Amino acid sequence: MTSTHSEHAFPVQPMPRWQRAVLKVGSSLLTDGKGGLGKRNAAALANMIARFRDQGREVLLVSSGAVAAGRGLLANSGANLAQRQALAAIGQTPMLALWQGLVEQPVAQVLLSHDDLRNRRRYLNARATLRELLRIGALPIVNENDTVAVDELKLGDNDNLAAVVASLVDADVLLIATDTAGLYTGHPGHDPAAVPVPRIEEITHDIMLMAQGGAGSLGTGGMYTKLEAATKTAAAGIDTALFCGHDADAIAALADDRLHGTFIPAHGDRLVARKMWLRHTPPSGGAIRIDAGAAAALSEQGASLLPGGVIAVEGDFNRDAMVDVLPAEGHRRLARGLVQYQSSDLQRIAGCHSSEIASVLGFNNCHSVIRREDMVLLSAAAAAPTPELFMENCE
Ligand SMILES: Nc1ncnc2c1ncn2[C@@H]1O[C@H](COP(=O)(O)OP(=O)(O)O)[C@@H](O)[C@H]1O
Numbered sequence: 001m002t003s004t005h006s007e008h009a010f011p012v013q014p015m016p017r018w019q020r021a022v023l024k025v026g027s028s029l030l031t032d033g034k035g036g037l038g039k040r041n042a043a044a045l046a047n048m049i050a051r052f053r054d055q056g057r058e059v060l061l062v063s064s065g066a067v068a069a070g071r072g073l074l075a076n077s078g079a080n081l082a083q084r085q086a087l088a089a090i091g092q093t094p095m096l097a098l099w100q101g102l103v104e105q106p107v108a109q110v111l112l113s114h115d116d117l118r119n120r121r122r123y124l125n126a127r128a129t130l131r132e133l134l135r136i137g138a139l140p141i142v143n144e145n146d147t148v149a150v151d152e153l154k155l156g157d158n159d160n161l162a163a164v165v166a167s168l169v170d171a172d173v174l175l176i177a178t179d180t181a182g183l184y185t186g187h188p189g190h191d192p193a194a195v196p197v198p199r200i201e202e203i204t205h206d207i208m209l210m211a212q213g214g215a216g217s218l219g220t221g222g223m224y225t226k227l228e229a230a231t232k233t234a235a236a237g238i239d240t241a242l243f244c245g246h247d248a249d250a251i252a253a254l255a256d257d258r259l260h261g262t263f264i265p266a267h268g269d270r271l272v273a274r275k276m277w278l279r280h281t282p283p284s285g286g287a288i289r290i291d292a293g294a295a296a297a298l299s300e301q302g303a304s305l306l307p308g309g310v311i312a313v314e315g316d317f318n319r320d321a322m323v324d325v326l327p328a329e330g331h332r333r334l335a336r337g338l339v340q341y342q343s344s345d346l347q348r349i350a351g352c353h354s355s356e357i358a359s360v361l362g363f364n365n366c367h368s369v370i371r372r373e374d375m376v377l378l379s380a381a382a383a384a385p386t387p388e389l390f391m392e393n394c395e
C-alpha cells in the first residue's frame with residue numbers, strides 16, 4: 001500500500017515519553033497472504049514489546065486476527081454474523097498461540113464485549129484484572145468477545161475497543177499498528193494525489209472525510225475507525241500514534257520514541273476526564289475513617305491517602321472498590337476514591353508507615369491507600385486547587 005506513495009514518506013517526529021501503552025495490531029498484519037496466520041510482522045512487534053519492557057514500560061495488546069485465523073484454518077470465506085462468530089471462536093486460540101510463541105511473558109486472553117464496558121461493575125472488574133495482569137508481568141491480549149456479541153451491541157472493530165481499553169487502564173498512549181504508514185489525505189491505493197498527514201491537532205469532519213475509502217481486504221473499518229478511536233482517546237487525555245506494523249524502520253523508531261506515522265495529541269484534560277468518571281462510579285458500601293492530619297493533607301495539600309492516616313475500615317471491599325473517606329467521627333464524606341487494598345489488608349496496615357506495608361502484608365500494591373488521581377474530594381474545604389496529575393508508581 002505504501003509503495004505507491006514512497007515518494008510521499010512520513011517524516012520522523014519525536015513522541016512524548018510514555019509509561020503505559022495499548023498497542024493495537026490489525027488483522028492485515030497477522031496474515032501470511034495465503035489466508036492463514038503469519039508471524040513475520042508479529043515477531044517484529046513482539047520484539048518491540050520486549051524492548052519496551054526492558055525500558056521498564058508496560059504494554060497491553062489489543063490483537064485482531066481471530067476471524068482471519070479461523071478463515072485460514074477452514075479455508076472458509078463465510079461472511080454472515082454467525083459464520084464470522086464461529087470463525088472467531090476457532091481462530092482465537094491460534095491467534096493467542098502465535099503471540100505466546102513470540103513473547104517470553106505469559107500471555108493472558110481477555111475477551112470483552114460492549115456490555116462489559118458499559119456496565120460499571122464489569123468495567124471496574126475488567127480494569128482490576130488488567131491491572132493485576134500487568135502487575136504480575138503478563139501480556140494481556142484483548143479482543144472483542146465475538147462469540148457473544150450480537151450485531152446491535154457489537155463494538156465491531158478493535159480500533160474503538162483499543163481506545164476504550166486505553167482509557168480503562170489509564171494508558172498514556174494508544175499505538176495503532178496497521179498495514180499503511182499512517183493517514184493520507186485520501187485512500188493511498190485509489191487516490192494518486194493523496195499525501196501523508198503526520199499530525200492531526202483536531203479530528204474534524206474534513207479529516208474524517210479523508211478516511212472514507214474503507215478498509216483493506218482483511219481489516220474492519222479502515223482509517224475511519226482509527227480516527228474514531230483517536231477522537232475518544234484524545235478526549236480522554238491520551239495520545240494516539242498510527243504507524244506501519246510491517247515497516248522495520250517505523251518499528252525501530254517507535255522503540256526510541258520517534259514516530260514514522262500520524263500523531264494525534266490528547267486535547268482533553270486527563271484529570272478532568274478521570275474525575276468525571278470517578279464521580280459517577282457507584283459506591284461499594286465500604287468506608288475508611290481518617291485522622292485530622294490526613295484530612296488536612298487531602299484537602300489542603302492535594303495529597304494521596306497514606307495508611308498512616310487511616311484509623312478505621314468499615315465494610316468489606318476488594319482492591320479497586322470505590323469507598324467513602326470519612327472523618328474520625330460523623331458521616332460527612334470528605335472524599336471518595338478507588339482503594340489500593342482490600343478491606344482485610346487495609347485493617348492490617350491502618351496506622352502503619354507506607355514503608356512497613358510490605359513487611360506487614362508480604363506485598364506492596366502501592367505506598368498509598370488511595371492515590372490522588374483515583375480520588376475526588378467532596379467537602380467544601382476540599383475545593384482547594386487540585387495539583388497537577390502525578391502518577392504514583394503503583395502496580
Ligand atoms: N486516508 C487513508 N489513509 C490511509 N489508509 C486508508 C485511508 N482510507 C482508507 N484507508 C485504508 O485503511 C486500511 C487500514 O485499515 P484496516 O484495513 O481496517 O486495517 P487493520 O486490519 O490494521 O485495522 C489501509 O490499508 C487502507 O486501505
Ligand SMILES: N[C@@H](CCC(=O)OP(=O)(O)O)C(=O)O
Nearest residue numbers: 027064065066067157158220
Ligand atoms: N475481533 C475481530 C477483529 C475485528 C477488527 O477490528 O479487525 P481489524 O480492523 O483488523 O482490527 C477478530 O479478531 O478477527
